[in-house]
Amino acid sequence: MRTHIAALAHALFALAVFAVPSFAQDEEALMKDLTAVIALQGLPCGQVVAVRVQAESDFAVSCKDGNMYRVYLNAAGRVVVETRTASNEREVSARSLHAGALTH
Numbered sequence: 001m002r003t004h005i006a007a008l009a010h011a012l013f014a015l016a017v018f019a020v021p022s023f024a025q026d027e028e029a030l031m032k033d034l035t036a037v038i039a040l041q042g043l044p045c046g047q048v049v050a051v052r053v054q055a056e057s058d059f060a061v062s063c064k065d066g067n068m069y070r071v072y073l074n075a076a077g078r079v080v081v082e083t084r085t086a087s088n089e090r091e092v093s094a095r096s097l098h099a100g101a102l103t104h
Contacts, residue, residue: 005040006078009036009037009079010073010077010079013033013037013057013071013079030051030059031048031049031050031051032048034048034051034059035048035063037081038061038063038069043081043083044063045063045064045065045067045069046064046065047063047064048061048064049063050062054072057072058070058071059071060084067083068086069082
């Protein structure tokens with residue numbers, strides 16, 4: 001049963017990532033797909049309200065209930081959902097800003 005859920009989550013994630021966007025509609029569809037992926041992993045979310053694309057197949061997700069996740073495909077092609085905290089987000093942003101300052 002668990003492999004079926006993983007396969008479904010992977011399929012939903014692949015559809016969300018590789019679909020050709022018509023921006024507003026596809027962003028809404030992506031949020032729905034990511035909501036389903038998070039729910040299939042058994043994590044609380046309710047509804048995805050914001051998505052930030054970090055890289056191909058790598059998303060920072062904010063949920064209506066306040067939870068934040070990183071959803072991505074790992075090297076083995078499996079969907080991974082990691083819990084994020086506000087402090088993690090600030091650290092990542094600060095490192096990105098610092099790295100950008102060093103390259104200019």
